[in-house]
Amino acid sequence: MAEHNEIVSTVVRELSSIRGLEPSIEKVTQSARLLFDADQAGVTLIRSRGELETVGPTHEIVTELDSLQYALGQGPCVDAVTEQHVVIANDLDSDPRWPEWGPRACSVGIQSIVAADLQADGRRIGALNLYGSRTNQFKGTDAALLLSFSAHASAALAAARTIESLSAALDTRTVIGQAEGIIMERFGVDPVTAFAILKRYSQDSNKRLREIAEQIVERRELPSS
Template identity: 45%
Template sequence: MSSQDPTVFGSLAESLADVEGVTETIDQIVGYAVEAMETSYGGITLIQSGGRSFETVGATHPSVAEADRMQYELREGPCVDAAVDTKIVVSDRLTTDDRWPEWGPRASAFGFNSILCAELHARGRRIGALNLYGTDEATFSPEDIELAALFARQGALALGYARSEEGLREALATRTVIGQAQGLLMERFGVDADRAFSTLQRYSQHHNIKLKVLCRQLVATRVLPDGPAGTSTATTEPVAAVPEPA
């Protein structure tokens, strides 16, 4: 089924080196995989909430996301199996595959008749699965399976790195904005950094607003937001009206 081009992994590695962020990394992984496997339909299942839920990312077509969604609702299907139980899941004929008696016929209604899924494993744990759908009933060769597994391994490493890098950037950005908010309170009240941070924490807890959200709004507007996290309402009180911690 696949083209077996030995240069594809070199091209993928070069492409991944030039992208930034998790979304771009996912799109590159899926794009190269579907091209190498000579299909147009693919995506990645990510494990969420410690395995209690799943999310489809990088879907090349809305039908992929919908077919995946049905698996998550039924808790039945190859993407779920590959994400949590099995390294490789292959089906040449979804309509008659007795492993998924409910999902298989539904997937066929979307025009999918075969599938190859490979687990994504990074940093010592499963993070999801790479899913490649076929519109024809197809026999996957050992080379096809090996190629999908190689894409999944390389993709998992790149995705794990991208997540770590993005998390680090977010952590640094959060640290910066918290420092800026502390600076505002230090200037207004003449308090030290520890006292300013304590004030921010108390306000965050009392108003049920995440600390980073509180600090971003404070830095942007110079007034304190009011209400639960997720609201955009701000008080009319100036920063100087914030009570100094005891």
């Protein structure tokens, strides 16, 4: 137990030095796989419109089985991101909770699974999913250690997600500003009018404002109608 706690502490320290959501998720899944004796691992993220997306999978089977859960609306990671903190299945072949998904998982060699919800600022942001090829593979899993790991992982992923969002917003603001400058110089208009022109092109073409701005910056001219 003390050794496992030290591993968690090491992972937390390493996560604090990683920059970017993708490498942070990869560190979480790889570490969880080793720490909890899983064959494969992945993270389910809840996106802005409530869609579920698998990220950082250690194998394509994770994406395949997660996607099947999302399509069917049933499965351990679906339960973990909606209503439970930890979901464990020790024998999917005989588990009645997911009558459609369970047999499909068994057919590709998965017999055990554990899913733990990920929370940040009091709300669920996703789930950590661990897959096993043996029955009872997670029977001895320390729930307290799993929750501790999940809590640290949640904090790290939420921070990385925020930084990534802020960086993307800054990049967008920068390219829009550059496009506004080109329009102002080309047509002798003020910033308000330049932004209005950008917005009109965006609406008329049904393209995002950033996409229009990038075209203007790249070509140094307004897009063709």
